[in-house]
Amino acid sequence: MIYTLTLNPSVDYIVKLESFQIGELNRTINEAKFPGGKGINVSTVLNQFGTKSKALGFIGGFTGAYIEQYLHNEKIDTDFVQVDEDTRINVKIKTSQESEINAIGPNISEQNFKLLKQKIHQLGADDLLVLAGSIPASLPKTTYEELVKICSESGAEFVVDAEGDLLKKVLPYSPFLIKPNHHELGELFDTTIASPDEVIPYGKRLVDMGAKNVIISLAGAGAVLINNGMTLFAEVPKGKVKNSVGAGDSMVAGFLAAYVRTRNIEEAFRYSVASGSATAFSLGLCTKEKVEELLPQVHIKEIR
Template identity: 80%
Template sequence: MIYTLTLNPSVDYIVQLESFQLGELNRSVREAKFPGGKGINVSRVLKQFDTGNKALGFVGGFTGEYVEQYLQNEEIATDFVKVAEDTRINIKLKTEKESEINAKGPNISDYDFQLLKEKIQKLGSEDLLVLAGSIPSSLPETTYEELVKICGENRAEFVVDAEGDLLKKVLPYKPFLIKPNHHELGELFSTTFTTAEEVIPYGKKLVDMGAKNVIVSLADKGAVLINEHTAYLAKVPSGEVKNSVGAGDSMVAGFLAAYERTRDLKEAFRYSVSSGSATAFSLGLCTKEKVEELLTQVTIKEIL
């Protein structure tokens, strides 16, 4: 079973206006709301591929009930820890420019964290945990390390989609997959990249540091998959980018869904690239139909 973890989920409230005047009454043209958070995005895309999974994390209050009910309505299993304060609401204000107001989120107590660890301790060798996104300020900075250590003790695989030190600190625990984009990889090694080929030596360094598989996305310049034995370079589909939110999460979900079905890394990488592109070319998260439509445009060659 695949489990996804979102430590600080949200209700994302999107408000579109023709224009916005500071200090004045503004009326919206349309609104929408849906559950947000990187792990939740992974769960929702996995469901598009009919891949069973369960969403974990912390929810609270009426907003937490909304997140949980929304996922259950999409037939996604949940096992959240219920906390005292409300799940946050993030506001996405769309006018001629897009502005965001992201809330802090609820306080997570030591008791809440212990309950989550007890859930992770139930995972075993047939399970995989996806840890995605940042750590709330009320949790210890070592949160990811504590959780992946539990996975290691119970022989559960895990995937980490995080930045900077969060990513570095989990590498010794040998994640099954990490997925930095080229900006995040550049920040890790204080460099910049202009081609996919330039990424390969640095991806190899992450493998040497402990990662079993590394996917690095470079937007329209392609993507690479690197592991101990080989490296693949993918050419991405062409299309109009409408939305970058959730594209990386979709890549993770597409990879896991295809790998669980085929156990073929190359095919999983192809689905990963197509899934990320399908979300980028859509206003929301990708659909299975859109992913399969783009698959024929994804070409992959082995370069090591």
Template identity: 75%
Template sequence: MIYTLTLNPSIDYVVRLEGFQLGELNRTISEEKFPGGKGINVSRVLNQLGMKSKALGYIGGFTGAYIEQYLQKERIATDFVKVKEDTRINIKLKTGQESEINAKGPSITEHDLQLLMDQIRKLKGEDLIVLAGSIPATLPETIYEELVKICSEKGARFVVDAEGTLLKKILPYQPLLIKPNHHELGDLFHVTVSSPEEAIPYAKKLVQMGAKNVIVSLAAKGAILINENMSLRAEVPKGMVKNSVGAGDSMVAGFLAAYDRTSNIKEAFRYSVASGSATAFSMGLCSKDMVEELLPHVQIREI
């Protein structure tokens, strides 16, 4: 079973305006509401690609109920820990360029934390969990490390999509996959990474540090995949970028969906790049039809 964990989910409230004037009345052209959070995005894309998963994490209040009901309408299984305060609302303001206002999220108690730990302790060797996104301020910064320790003890595989120190600390536990973008990769090693050639040596260092597979996305410049046995580079399909939110999460979901079916890393990488591109070319998350339409245009070669 694939599980996704979103510690600080949100309702993403997307509003479009022709322009925005500070201090004035502004009227929207359109508004949309979606469940937000990196793990939730992975579950939603997996669902589009025909893969079942169960969404875990913390929700609370009327906003949390909205997220749970939305996912259940999409036939995505959920097992959230309910907290007292409301799940946050994040505002995505689109006025020709994207601006975001992200709320801090609800408080998580020690009791809430133990309930989540109990869920993770139930994982089995055949399970896989995706840990993705930010950590609420009221949880310890070591939470990801504590969770992957439990996964290792249970023999469960795990994927981590996090930044900086959070990512470095889990590498010794050998995640199946990590997927930094080139900016995040550069931040990890205090360098500037702007091309696949510059990314390769640092991705190899992450493999040496414990990651089984490393995908680095470089926007229009493509992506690379590095593991102990191969180094691959993908050219991304051509298209108009309409949306950057969820593209990285779609890459994770695409990789897992294809790898589960084929156990072929190269094919999983191709599906990953097609899924990320399909989301980037859409107003929301990708559809299976669009992913499969883009697959033949993803060119992969060994490097």
């Protein structure tokens, strides 16, 4: 079973306006709301492929109830820890430019965190946990380390989609997959990376540090997958980028959905790239139909 973890989910409230004037009454043209959070995005895309998952994390109040009900309506299982304060609302204002107002989120108590760890302890060798996104300020900075250590002890696989020290500190526990983009990879090693050739030595260092599979995305320049057995380069499909939010989450979900079905790393990589592109070319997260439309454009070659 795949479990996704979103430590600080949100209700994303998106409003479109002709223009936005500070200090004036502004009226929207249209608006939408839906659950936000990287782990939730992974569950949503997995669901597109018919791959079951269970969403974990912390929710509270009327906003938390909205998220849970929304996911249940989409036939996505949940097992959230209930907290006292309301789940946050993030506001995204779309005019000729896009602005965001992101809330801090609820306070997570030691007891809340203990309950989450008890849920993670129940995972076993047939399970996989996706840890995605940032850690709320009210949780210890060692949160990811504590959770992946539990997975390591129980035999559960885990995927980490995070950056900086959060990523570095989980590598000794051998994550099944990590997915930095080329900017995040450069920041990890205090350098600038712009091409697939420059990616490879640093991707291999991440494998040497413990990662089983590493996918590095380079936007329109392609993507690279590296593990102990192979290095693959994928050309990305051509299209108009409408939305970068959720593209990385879609890559993770596409990879896992295909891998669960085929146990083939190259095929999983192909679906990963197509899924990320399908989200980038859409206003929301990708659909299975859009991914399959793009698959023939994903050309993969092995770099020896």
